[in-house]
Amino acid sequence: MTTDAMADVFEEHRPVLLGVAYRMLGRVADAEDVVQDAWLRWSGGDRSGVREPRGYLVRITTRLALDRLRRIKARGETYVGPWLPEPYPTDFGDTAPDAAERAVLADSVSLAVLVVLESLSPLERAVFVLREAFGYPYADIAAMLDRGEPAVRQLAGRARRHVEERRPRYEVDPVRRRDLTERFLAAAAGGDLAAMMDLLAPDVRLVGDSGGKSRAPLRVLHSADKVGRFLHGTARKGVADLSFRFLELNGGPAVLVLSGDEPDSVFQLDVADGRVRTVYVIRNPDKLRHLAAAR
Known part of the structure; x- marks a missing residue:
């Protein structure tokens, strides 16, 4: 794959990668940094054997975001007053081809949901984002995170219950x-x-x-x-x-x-x-x- 072709493939999937990283982190600048790091990983090696670039890139992005989220949590920084995510412009374009999928994506990036996601563990958050926002099968998520599928299903169930119990029910029209x-x-x-x-x-x-x-x-x-x-x-x-x-x-x-x-x-x-x-x-x-x- 030529350099130009690699760049074209990456740009095609950039909105999805940024969406994954932002939902993981709730911070636009951090998400953009993660996507840039993913580009460096993608462009710096031989990708001729990659059959599904989107899945491969989402895996890289998820792992980078997970590492960054763990570092943020480990720092234990205190925040003055209530915390809200950085506001995120949402123009989903071709990543949401119909109204139903767009509604799911919009809900997963809402301020109310992202506030609840802050209370999940980094691994629970990664599983929830990949499963609930982007619909990845459990087997794919397990491969992305180097976890067994039963463990991923357990994480997903726990995260889903946590979010459902805490997120408010509002009009989304x-x-x-x-x-x-x-x-x-x-x-x-x-x-x-x-x-x-x-x-x-x-x-x-x-x-x-x-x-x-x-x-x-x-x-x-x-x-x-x-x-x-x-x-x-x-x-x-x-x-x-x-x-x-x-x-x-x-x-x-x-x-x-x-x-x-x-x-x-x-x-x-x-x-x-x-x-x-x-x-x-x-x-x-x-x-x-x-x-x-x-x-």
């Missing part, structure tokens, strides 16, 4: 989410507390991720009264040069708030029964830099 997001943004930007309160579920939560580097609640806010008043107070303080852009992030509609030309924050809503159930606010500047180009 993108049209409804977009409509409610637009109405919510209009109420918040206009300082209309009454309109905002009408959109909030009584038990709504606000999860703010600043990493201690920007202003955001250092604890999860619970109840419509607390969430509504916090957002109302934030809107009243205002910043003159703010602008808003809609993007698809983590499989759903989101709002990118810009201060001048720089990303200031990301808002995304989880909704059910026509009400906002969770408000995610990401303000850690380290998690927003990559969105400058995405906008």
